[in-house]
Amino acid sequence: MKRRITLQDIALDLNLTPATVSRALNNHPEISDKTKRMVEETAIRLDYNRNKIASSLRSGKTHVIGVLIPTAEPAFFGSVVHGITNIANSNGYDVIIYQSNESHEYEIKGIKAFISARVDGILASISKDTVDCSHFLHAKRNGIPVVLFDRVNNDLDIPSVTVDDYQGGFLATEHLIEQGYKRIAHVSGPQHIKAFYDRLKGYMGALQANGIKYDPALVFAGDISIEAGKCAAENFLALPAPPDAIFAVEDFAALGVIKKLKERGIRMPKDMGVFGFCNDLFSEHITPGLSTIDQQTILMGQESFKMILNIIDNDDASYQPAKVVLNPVPVIRESSLRAAKV
Amino acid sequence: MKRRITLQDIALDLNLTPATVSRALNNHPEISDKTKRMVEETAIRLDYNRNKIASSLRSGKTHVIGVLIPTAEPAFFGSVVHGITNIANSNGYDVIIYQSNESHEYEIKGIKAFISARVDGILASISKDTVDCSHFLHAKRNGIPVVLFDRVNNDLDIPSVTVDDYQGGFLATEHLIEQGYKRIAHVSGPQHIKAFYDRLKGYMGALQANGIKYDPALVFAGDISIEAGKCAAENFLALPAPPDAIFAVEDFAALGVIKKLKERGIRMPKDMGVFGFCNDLFSEHITPGLSTIDQQTILMGQESFKMILNIIDNDDASYQPAKVVLNPVPVIRESSLRAAKV
DNA sequence: CTGTTAGCGCGTTCAG
DNA sequence: CTGAACGCGCTAACAG
Numbered sequence: 097m098k099r100r101i102t103l104q105d106i107a108l109d110l111n112l113t114p115a116t117v118s119r120a121l122n123n124h125p126e127i128s129d130k131t132k133r134m135v136e137e138t139a140i141r142l143d144y145n146r147n148k149i150a151s152s153l154r155s156g157k158t159h160v161i162g163v164l165i166p167t168a169e170p171a172f173f174g175s176v177v178h179g180i181t182n183i184a185n186s187n188g189y190d191v192i193i194y195q196s197n198e199s200h201e202y203e204i205k206g207i208k209a210f211i212s213a214r215v216d217g218i219l220a221s222i223s224k225d226t227v228d229c230s231h232f233l234h235a236k237r238n239g240i241p242v243v244l245f246d247r248v249n250n251d252l253d254i255p256s257v258t259v260d261d262y263q264g265g266f267l268a269t270e271h272l273i274e275q276g277y278k279r280i281a282h283v284s285g286p287q288h289i290k291a292f293y294d295r296l297k298g299y300m301g302a303l304q305a306n307g308i309k310y311d312p313a314l315v316f317a318g319d320i321s322i323e324a325g326k327c328a329a330e331n332f333l334a335l336p337a338p339p340d341a342i343f344a345v346e347d348f349a350a351l352g353v354i355k356k357l358k359e360r361g362i363r364m365p366k367d368m369g370v371f372g373f374c375n376d377l378f379s380e381h382i383t384p385g386l387s388t389i390d391q392q393t394i395l396m397g398q399e400s401f402k403m404i405l406n407i408i409d410n411d412d413a414s415y416q417p418a419k420v421v422l423n424p425v426p427v428i429r430e431s432s433l434r435a436a437k438v
Numbered sequence: 439m440k441r442r443i444t445l446q447d448i449a450l451d452l453n454l455t456p457a458t459v460s461r462a463l464n465n466h467p468e469i470s471d472k473t474k475r476m477v478e479e480t481a482i483r484l485d486y487n488r489n490k491i492a493s494s495l496r497s498g499k500t501h502v503i504g505v506l507i508p509t510a511e512p513a514f515f516g517s518v519v520h521g522i523t524n525i526a527n528s529n530g531y532d533v534i535i536y537q538s539n540e541s542h543e544y545e546i547k548g549i550k551a552f553i554s555a556r557v558d559g560i561l562a563s564i565s566k567d568t569v570d571c572s573h574f575l576h577a578k579r580n581g582i583p584v585v586l587f588d589r590v591n592n593d594l595d596i597p598s599v600t601v602d603d604y605q606g607g608f609l610a611t612e613h614l615i616e617q618g619y620k621r622i623a624h625v626s627g628p629q630h631i632k633a634f635y636d637r638l639k640g641y642m643g644a645l646q647a648n649g650i651k652y653d654p655a656l657v658f659a660g661d662i663s664i665e666a667g668k669c670a671a672e673n674f675l676a677l678p679a680p681p682d683a684i685f686a687v688e689d690f691a692a693l694g695v696i697k698k699l700k701e702r703g704i705r706m707p708k709d710m711g712v713f714g715f716c717n718d719l720f721s722e723h724i725t726p727g728l729s730t731i732d733q734q735t736i737l738m739g740q741e742s743f744k745m746i747l748n749i750i751d752n753d754d755a756s757y758q759p760a761k762v763v764l765n766p767v768p769v770i771r772e773s774s775l776r777a778a779k780v
Numbered sequence: 781c782t783g784t785t786a787g788c789g790c791g792t793t794c795a796g
Numbered sequence: 797c798t799g800a801a802c803g804c805g806c807t808a809a810c811a812g
Binding site for chain 3: 797798799800801802803804805806807808809810811812
């Protein structure tokens with residue numbers, strides 16, 4: 097392995113000083129075009145690569161963004177990361193990923209790793225297990241701006257990017273009503289997670305807006321799992337007056353519903369309409385295709401990055417906790433499409 | 439924002455020198471336990487976080503691994519990244535992700551970014567568009583070890599982690615034969631990608647091993663898309679002597695096959711067996727469940743990391759291009775399960 | 781077991 | 797427009 101080329105090497109080659117070479121490479125206005133050209137040529141000829149470590153140490157900027165997510169496994173976070181890294185890279189930022197695996201302890205470790213690495217900013221989604229959020233404030237106290245996406249905490253004074261879950265729940269339910277379904281049930285998720293709570297509220301809101309009385313028997317306290325969906329479906333079918341449509345809090349739960357209904361020979365969308373939430377990768381490809389709410393994952397990643405970049409660039413006190421709320425986008429497929437609509 | 443605490447601050451607080459504090463925090467054997475305890479306490483009390491930048495500059499090690507992938511979007515790479523980051527983080531390494539978006543140009547940019555960031559190692563999967571691989575050798579010349587995973591190039595003298603695609607194709611085809619299918623067709627992928635070429639060879643190998651004559655009419659030159667699968671199915675059905683089973687080079691292509699067969703009212707697995715490759719997330723959830731070959735993505739990520747770590751730790755000339763080949767794992771579901779087998 | 785000294789490579793003063 | 801000098805925070809080498 098050859099020794100790495102430094103500014104010094106370029107300087108010696110051209111009878112200049114490292115300082116001048118540095119300025120030339122950074123396109124400093126007080127350097128003559130001639131020198132800039134010479135320096136650039138030599139840099140390429142010698143195969144110079146700027147040492148970002150030294151540069152970071154000196155300048156106090158790493159051009160690295162930390163991204164902390166519960167897990168890169170499911171499609172959702174993978175897709176958001178996809179959005180973040182692409183826009184970050186094209187803005188000259190590197191992205192470090194850390195997975196909390198839904199654990200509070202690992203989440204804290206991740207923040208520590210980011211502080212140690214002196215990242216310029218942190219994008220994070222709170223893990224399921226996390227109750228105490230002081231580690232995020234800890235990062236802020238260390239001068240590292242934080243933006244939360246998707247899994248947020250409104251008690252914290254931290255800017256965030258989310259989708260409008262209330263609106264999503266509302267739109268899903270309203271679509272089912274428009275399709276002529278009369279008794280619409282809901283498989284809900286853990287209510288301490290704001291997104292799931294909001295979806296339930298949206299469901300209730302749509303019922304009310306359409307003059308349908310809310311029936312607690314039609315809400316099953318479930319989870320975002322296939323198993324929960326199956327349980328819920330079973331439960332609903334055993335009711336004296338079963339529903340004719342089911343809106344599940346998440347696509348996997350909806351998938352469980354669909355599996356159970358198939359097992360029982362119940363036809364969708366004829367006998368029963370089904371609606372999910374997430375627009376997971378599989379939703380398009382199952383039978384029947386699952387109607388769902390798209391959460392605009394790529395856009396979410398991009399907006400999160402833009403926001404943190406904005407905070408980094410105006411590193412003054414203009415750190416106003418902004419809340420960006422994205423519009424949920426209904427994606428209608430066979431599972432809920434009973435009537436041909438205009 | 440408060441000033442960041444440095445080793446100096448701890449040293450002053452305890453009447454020690456920064457060097458001693460550094461050694462204590464790094465658990466150097468020549469430091470007394472008493473001092474170590476004192477230093478650790480003070481570090482916590484003052485909320486000290488090691489400046490990894492300075493540490494990296496001095497030591498020449500960043501503890502960062504660059505991961506270069508075509509795209510984080512599809513389940514496959516997301517899952518491998520999942521495997522890499524988890525094992526990397528638990529080994530004290532940070533992971534920087536760069537996406538080439540299947541473009542040669544961006545791939546080169548990614549390598550440059552990694553060299554600039556002085557990463558300790560690079561894990562990469564070659565993009566579809568890449569013909570010239572000199573940028574990987576460029577990284578090696580800069581003293582950064584490289585390990586390729588999944589999309590590799592055997593002409594390069596670079597260690598790699600892959601699955602045995604020949605074996606996968608062989609097992610898939612043999613399973614169909616065992617299930618009593620007689621005329622087995624194959625939807626192949628672009629043959630310049632080694633993995634796809636090997637799967638076709640595996641298919642042919644299994645036919646031969648079972649005394650079945652290879653019929654070129656039963657191989658459709660397709661792609662890894664739903665559309666290609668649909669075309670292939672149509673093509674096969676129009677044959678004078680149509681096949682009774684189809685092995686597709688990839689799950690999305692298999693999905694296309696399934697969609698087309700359903701459209702035509704052909705029952706699976708009774709009238710036609712279908713087999714995919716990849717074990718994509720949706721494969722389990724479609725109807726019928728798709729039999730496929732699992733590529734052990736998590737394991738692949740872990741093995742890749744272990745290999746690069748090994749090279750980093752013995753940074754001498756023991757840089758022997760090892761090739762790790764993982765076993766493909768058949769996952770049998772309804773789409774191919776005609777007979778009850780022992 | 782601990783202190784002293786020096787320098788990793790860069791960017792930013794302040795001169796000229 | 798360019799040069800000289802310094803220091804970011806840490807760790808390795810050498811003393812003692």
